[in-house]
Amino acid sequence: MGINTSQRLALSDDILMKIEKPERYIGHEVNSVVKDRDNISVRFAMCFPDVYEIGMSHLGIQILYDMFNSMEDVWCERVYSPWTDLDAIMREQNIPLFALESQDPIKGFDFLGITIQYEMCYTNILQVLDLAQIPLNAEERGEDCPIVIGGGPCVYNPEPLADFFDLFYIGEGETQYRNLLDLYIECREKGLGRVEFLRRAAKLPGMYVPRFYRTAYNEDGTIQSFTPTEEGIPERITKEIVMDVTDTYYPMKPIVPFIKVTQDRVVLEIQRGCIRGCRFCQAGQLYRPVRERDVDTLKKWAVEMLKNTGHEEISLSSLSSSDYSKLPELIDFLINECGKNHTNISLPSLRIDAFSLDVMGKVQDVRKSSLTFAPEAGSQRLRNVINKGLTEEVILKGAGLAFEGGWTRVKLYFMLGLPTETEEDIEGIAELSNKTAALFYDMVPKDKRTNGRVQIVASTSFFVPKPFTPFQWASQCTKDEFIEKAYQTRTAIARQLNQKSIKYNWHEADASVLEGVLARGDRRLCQVIRRVYEKGSFYDAWGEYYDNERWLETMEEYGLSVDFYTHRERAADEILPWDFIDCGVSREFLWREWEKAKREEISENCSLKCQGCGAAKFGCGICVVPREGV
Amino acid sequence: MANDRIKLRIKFRKYGPIRFIGHLDVMRFFQKAIRRAGIDVAYTGGFSPHQIMTFAAPLGVGLESNGEYMDIEVCSITSCQDIMERLNGASVPGIEIVSVNVLPDTAGNAMASVAAAAYTVSFRQGREPLTDIAEALPVFLAKNKIPYIKKAKKGNRELDLKPGIYKLTYLKAENTFFMLLDASSAGNIKPGQVIEALLAESGESLQENALLITREDVYANMGTKDKPEFVTLDAIQA
Ligand code: SF4
Ligand code: SF4
Numbered sequence: 079m080g081i082n083t084s085q086r087l088a089l090s091d092d093i094l095m096k097i098e099k100p101e102r103y104i105g106h107e108v109n110s111v112v113k114d115r116d117n118i119s120v121r122f123a124m125c126f127p128d129v130y131e132i133g134m135s136h137l138g139i140q141i142l143y144d145m146f147n148s149m150e151d152v153w154c155e156r157v158y159s160p161w162t163d164l165d166a167i168m169r170e171q172n173i174p175l176f177a178l179e180s181q182d183p184i185k186g187f188d189f190l191g192i193t194i195q196y197e198m199c200y201t202n203i204l205q206v207l208d209l210a211q212i213p214l215n216a217e218e219r220g221e222d223c224p225i226v227i228g229g230g231p232c233v234y235n236p237e238p239l240a241d242f243f244d245l246f247y248i249g250e251g252e253t254q255y256r257n258l259l260d261l262y263i264e265c266r267e268k269g270l271g272r273v274e275f276l277r278r279a280a281k282l283p284g285m286y287v288p289r290f291y292r293t294a295y296n297e298d299g300t301i302q303s304f305t306p307t308e309e310g311i312p313e314r315i316t317k318e319i320v321m322d323v324t325d326t327y328y329p330m331k332p333i334v335p336f337i338k339v340t341q342d343r344v345v346l347e348i349q350r351g352c353i354r355g356c357r358f359c360q361a362g363q364l365y366r367p368v369r370e371r372d373v374d375t376l377k378k379w380a381v382e383m384l385k386n387t388g389h390e391e392i393s394l395s396s397l398s399s400s401d402y403s404k405l406p407e408l409i410d411f412l413i414n415e416c417g418k419n420h421t422n423i424s425l426p427s428l429r430i431d432a433f434s435l436d437v438m439g440k441v442q443d444v445r446k447s448s449l450t451f452a453p454e455a456g457s458q459r460l461r462n463v464i465n466k467g468l469t470e471e472v473i474l475k476g477a478g479l480a481f482e483g484g485w486t487r488v489k490l491y492f493m494l495g496l497p498t499e500t501e502e503d504i505e506g507i508a509e510l511s512n513k514t515a516a517l518f519y520d521m522v523p524k525d526k527r528t529n530g531r532v533q534i535v536a537s538t539s540f541f542v543p544k545p546f547t548p549f550q551w552a553s554q555c556t557k558d559e560f561i562e563k564a565y566q567t568r569t570a571i572a573r574q575l576n577q578k579s580i581k582y583n584w585h586e587a588d589a590s591v592l593e594g595v596l597a598r599g600d601r602r603l604c605q606v607i608r609r610v611y612e613k614g615s616f617y618d619a620w621g622e623y624y625d626n627e628r629w630l631e632t633m634e635e636y637g638l639s640v641d642f643y644t645h646r647e648r649a650a651d652e653i654l655p656w657d658f659i660d661c662g663v664s665r666e667f668l669w670r671e672w673e674k675a676k677r678e679e680i681s682e683n684c685s686l687k688c689q690g691c692g693a694a695k696f697g698c699g700i701c702v703v704p705r706e707g708v
Numbered sequence: 709m710a711n712d713r714i715k716l717r718i719k720f721r722k723y724g725p726i727r728f729i730g731h732l733d734v735m736r737f738f739q740k741a742i743r744r745a746g747i748d749v750a751y752t753g754g755f756s757p758h759q760i761m762t763f764a765a766p767l768g769v770g771l772e773s774n775g776e777y778m779d780i781e782v783c784s785i786t787s788c789q790d791i792m793e794r795l796n797g798a799s800v801p802g803i804e805i806v807s808v809n810v811l812p813d814t815a816g817n818a819m820a821s822v823a824a825a826a827y828t829v830s831f832r833q834g835r836e837p838l839t840d841i842a843e844a845l846p847v848f849l850a851k852n853k854i855p856y857i858k859k860a861k862k863g864n865r866e867l868d869l870k871p872g873i874y875k876l877t878y879l880k881a882e883n884t885f886f887m888l889l890d891a892s893s894a895g896n897i898k899p900g901q902v903i904e905a906l907l908a909e910s911g912e913s914l915q916e917n918a919l920l921i922t923r924e925d926v927y928a929n930m931g932t933k934d935k936p937e938f939v940t941l942d943a944i945q946a
Binding site for chain 1: 730733739741743744746755756769801802
């Protein structure tokens, strides 16, 4: 607990009584950190540009919050997007956006760090800047404004946001922030001003200061060159990475919100990165190489965090938890420990096999829970294209074991619009769903069917090619193609024998197309994003607030084509907007994988065989672990 | 219910920014605070066990209180003092435990026991009424019936507030009312309703969000309906 608690709130009682969930804006949560303003050298506002319940659930912010606040001279506070009700009041009454802990205006902070987790929050970034009364474009900001820093997965293509940020921090936040803050303090003491600070910051590892780079375009709209505008500014920026994920920052006292947030539990990150190179998956490439945490440390952390939060649930987090080598040992420990005091264990992203079913049978109510498989594509051919190792045999074997164990609900996740997809691949989605249902009726006698029948939920999302994946060169489907594919899927499912046991869900196509534009966009999109925001858009990630027409019309206003960014295969020699970033994985490796995809060839995962992706240069994680039998 | 369990009544204050935390979230807060404090709380059985916990009377969002009550069951205790200290150690500024008592086995739970609540009420600066309260109050209190129209979605209903106002005084110097009102589930009256009815006598209506309300305590009735004898909930002890 802090030394002095501020009792003053930024919002008046009248406002707090009028808006939805005032708890979003008053701070004071357990384990939130309050420091003495007078003994602080740097004030850092950490922002997740979405509503409190989403932002508070994000592990990355909790890690950095803990890291910054462990520094004696730094006070890190939180800020989220005000919901639309408060947004309207703040604009009308000219109330500046404030940080939760001190309730002080963001404008007076030294830094505003914004984590950028998905493309559809880009307009919310502008909402936050605007409400904070900070000019939207970085170059319009004076000495009285905080330095605005972007981080998170979307900064691996920061170009569509380049105008709005003073600085992007590329990579994992645990490594360079202290150096950046020290540089800031030094520049401030010498009275050097923000531009000079940024110029020097641009030379620190992992830092990208967009104002020191210029893009030139070819006549066809592709990039001709991307170059630093000054001597000494690096041409390429290599991501920052934590070499030892055990000996690093992790919040032993995460904040416990009053209101129920999405992640209302202790989150234990067991490893970073993923050994599997699914070709559609950006996270699988960005966070290479996989780095495991020491299991004894994890056990200690789990106990400590449960004690410090009082949470009733703990969840293991990683991209693919089944690949963690000490998983059985860790789960055994947790089941034992949690059994003592009514703590639930949640195990997302486990591969379904005998081991995981046994564990899940112990920690959840089998009748009420469902099992999830993510084959991602309907046929083996297409699964080879995307390098998803899951076979039909494995799925049906897992489902069979599950039905024996009493499960009756199965969720299947697929993507539509993957490169090379044909009608047969789509048909395969329906057939696999049907086979899974049929297996249940074959295996489980009538009198043993817990809920009477089996329920298969097949969901499809639309494939959006992302930077730093082998599909970064691929063409994305148009909206009409997406809708046609969803229609095909629906009719194919309706033709199945067990169609009554299969429920089909699909996503909206509009937002997937726009996500594609933003994901692989360039600097010219900054003006579009700004204009769309000025016309009234934000909370685009929330379907009810998303105005597709407005985006399309604004793209047109600026003479930019949606198809140029989405519906076009890039050539091998085209300069991609994010080429100046080095995330470890080389362009050559990604191209090789793209070619293999077209040949329907798979690549083994890192634990079986190194594919020479390039990430070994970091000298950590699986790249330096000797392989068994090799 | 196993009889080796001990029922505890916990009295707490809620004030400052925490007054904007809703009732359900205060419950969630305590469920986690009890675990942080390492209290040997009892759980229900079944596949999703939860702590055995009852609150006396939900407090509206925006109100402060010096007398909130919650009953929990524990399997073992060190001492009431120790539990209070540990809970305070696990709490946040704005939620403060002021007493912990062991309840007699025979005591009804906190919610069922509630008969009345005491409040202090004052007007926010700038939202004071024109009515001279000191003058209007004696007339108001002398009435046999105090009609009040309760607005509801399903249609308005006329209530008589009079029988539920056990005590109503006004301190002019401090611009503060003190009220003891019926808080039972059948006849619950809110402080705002009383002030509204009072102002209505002189044709005035209450401005929006004009009142600052603190619940001072919650009472059980140890007497009869006609001859009530109100005691605070923490006076009931084993
Ligand atoms: S298993 Fe595949 S989809 Fe999942 S995180 Fe790893 S690479 Fe991505
Ligand atoms: S260098 Fe080899 S082992 Fe390391 S991440 Fe790349 S493919 Fe995996």
